[in-house]
Amino acid sequence: MSDQMYKKVALIGLGLIASSICHAAKRGGLVGEITGYARSQETRDIGREIGLCTVCDTGAEAVADADLVILCVPIGAMGPVMAEIAPHLKAGSTVTDVGSVKRAVFDAVLPHLPTGVHFVGCHPMAGTEHSGPRSGFAELFDSRWTLVVPGADADAQTVAQVEAFWQGLGAMTTQMDIDHHDLICAVVSHAPHLIAYTMVGVADDLGRVTDTEVVNYSAAGFRDFTRIAASDPTMWRDVFLTNKDATLEILGRFTEELFALQRAIRTGDGDHLHDYFTRTRAIRRGIIEAGQDTAAPNFGRGPSKS
Amino acid sequence: MSDQMYKKVALIGLGLIASSICHAAKRGGLVGEITGYARSQETRDIGREIGLCTVCDTGAEAVADADLVILCVPIGAMGPVMAEIAPHLKAGSTVTDVGSVKRAVFDAVLPHLPTGVHFVGCHPMAGTEHSGPRSGFAELFDSRWTLVVPGADADAQTVAQVEAFWQGLGAMTTQMDIDHHDLICAVVSHAPHLIAYTMVGVADDLGRVTDTEVVNYSAAGFRDFTRIAASDPTMWRDVFLTNKDATLEILGRFTEELFALQRAIRTGDGDHLHDYFTRTRAIRRGIIEAGQDTAAPNFGRGPSKS
Numbered sequence: 001m002s003d004q005m006y007k008k009v010a011l012i013g014l015g016l017i018a019s020s021i022c023h024a025a026k027r028g029g030l031v032g033e034i035t036g037y038a039r040s041q042e043t044r045d046i047g048r049e050i051g052l053c054t055v056c057d058t059g060a061e062a063v064a065d066a067d068l069v070i071l072c073v074p075i076g077a078m079g080p081v082m083a084e085i086a087p088h089l090k091a092g093s094t095v096t097d098v099g100s101v102k103r104a105v106f107d108a109v110l111p112h113l114p115t116g117v118h119f120v121g122c123h124p125m126a127g128t129e130h131s132g133p134r135s136g137f138a139e140l141f142d143s144r145w146t147l148v149v150p151g152a153d154a155d156a157q158t159v160a161q162v163e164a165f166w167q168g169l170g171a172m173t174t175q176m177d178i179d180h181h182d183l184i185c186a187v188v189s190h191a192p193h194l195i196a197y198t199m200v201g202v203a204d205d206l207g208r209v210t211d212t213e214v215v216n217y218s219a220a221g222f223r224d225f226t227r228i229a230a231s232d233p234t235m236w237r238d239v240f241l242t243n244k245d246a247t248l249e250i251l252g253r254f255t256e257e258l259f260a261l262q263r264a265i266r267t268g269d270g271d272h273l274h275d276y277f278t279r280t281r282a283i284r285r286g287i288i289e290a291g292q293d294t295a296a297p298n299f300g301r302g303p304s305k306s
Numbered sequence: 307m308s309d310q311m312y313k314k315v316a317l318i319g320l321g322l323i324a325s326s327i328c329h330a331a332k333r334g335g336l337v338g339e340i341t342g343y344a345r346s347q348e349t350r351d352i353g354r355e356i357g358l359c360t361v362c363d364t365g366a367e368a369v370a371d372a373d374l375v376i377l378c379v380p381i382g383a384m385g386p387v388m389a390e391i392a393p394h395l396k397a398g399s400t401v402t403d404v405g406s407v408k409r410a411v412f413d414a415v416l417p418h419l420p421t422g423v424h425f426v427g428c429h430p431m432a433g434t435e436h437s438g439p440r441s442g443f444a445e446l447f448d449s450r451w452t453l454v455v456p457g458a459d460a461d462a463q464t465v466a467q468v469e470a471f472w473q474g475l476g477a478m479t480t481q482m483d484i485d486h487h488d489l490i491c492a493v494v495s496h497a498p499h500l501i502a503y504t505m506v507g508v509a510d511d512l513g514r515v516t517d518t519e520v521v522n523y524s525a526a527g528f529r530d531f532t533r534i535a536a537s538d539p540t541m542w543r544d545v546f547l548t549n550k551d552a553t554l555e556i557l558g559r560f561t562e563e564l565f566a567l568q569r570a571i572r573t574g575d576g577d578h579l580h581d582y583f584t585r586t587r588a589i590r591r592g593i594i595e596a597g598q599d600t601a602a603p604n605f606g607r608g609p610s611k612s
Contacts, residue, residue: 125525241576283509
């Protein structure tokens, strides 16, 4: 862990993921120097104020001489950012990203990639509902999976080095094909987020139930949806626009299943409901056994913590 | 708090809510004696083993001479249970319940209510995904709302006493009309539960994504749904069957809104998505400010706790 893996790492974008990488890389002693760049002056100022890394005023300056460049911007910004930094990338260096969709990122990044510079797609399956440079913390990736998506022409040694870097940040890693990645994420992340956003929007929009009532009585189930529906709007807009097909496919399956359950409610088919609810209970046990969630009731949040 | 509010309280059903009432009533010194009854021998045995209360082998025995009888059974069992205990209820005593639907409970209970016995509907808006007599804890109701639904013919003093009892258990209380209660619960609890059950069922059912993948990568959003989709199947079957109209209405609104967002994804209307996601973010802040959830990232669950 204490061997430096890269001499210089550049973070493009300084939000939750970038700032967490920064903290985790320092914790592990993984790199010599970290530079960072964010488009907004305010974000750069905060980055400097909290001493996150060497914050630069241009992407070109940040990536100069960097061995690893990590694109930590919303997916819609990946192409423009690559166009901007491409002429300044060091020969033999590696570019990677942390985007939630991989096909769109490859399509945006590869056309700008200079000969002799490597690209490996990555996706840390971790996050919180908070955003910005202050929201990062060193433990974000611990015991969570980072999916490594090499793409067709990747150099095996470069991929192995990127994978080792993520392991150094605390993550477990596995390699995956581009389209399978996008399908899995539609299931475990993109569709659930859209559904949570929808449910929260509906509750907010009902004339006959006030927002105060929704808020006060939210512990009965609703509040679980509000956490992921509080995630960064720009990031999620880009996710849905760029993983359109897989997300719409899963939402189609979801709607089909929801209609079947609505029909069971309407016709009073209690057995159908009971069987369905018994089956879904088992999945939660699997997630707890895999160490991906806490077994404590209510996610461990007690009255004393709220 | 240390003044005894009732000399003898009988719990019919010994699951999560009943056992939590037991612990909270003991903590507050609210009652002289607590008896309990559950239909299943196994549940009664566990109740005795953990010293929950005086466990009786019949409902009749449990309610004999009780000043307050609390029905803590699934909604579908409320009618049969009332028929069984009604002849044994003490004159002047109060029956209450903890069901998640109120119209159906009034319809099931009132026909069996002996003259001179009071009924006040109650609904503690608290719970966890765990069930059974071992799952209860004294803090479950602390700082959570219990909705008190007196019904048309309620005696004001009896209602006040029931309300004070719930406050003694740690809850905040408010009185509410039967149908408004059922509508609010469809929004904050019943529709969210059905949606969570549906999403978890869909993920379990996709041929091209394995259960192991769903489990391993669940921290990207999906796992938040699995908690409420792990709730008690019998209880929830009864909720949906008995709050049919309000739940189907909210699910109809949900589907409408989901279709609008799907259309925005399909047509690439990023502004619609961004506006929607910005609005939903505000509701989370309201819930945290009202003390109904924790502000800690990921509900405060860290890698160390999982």
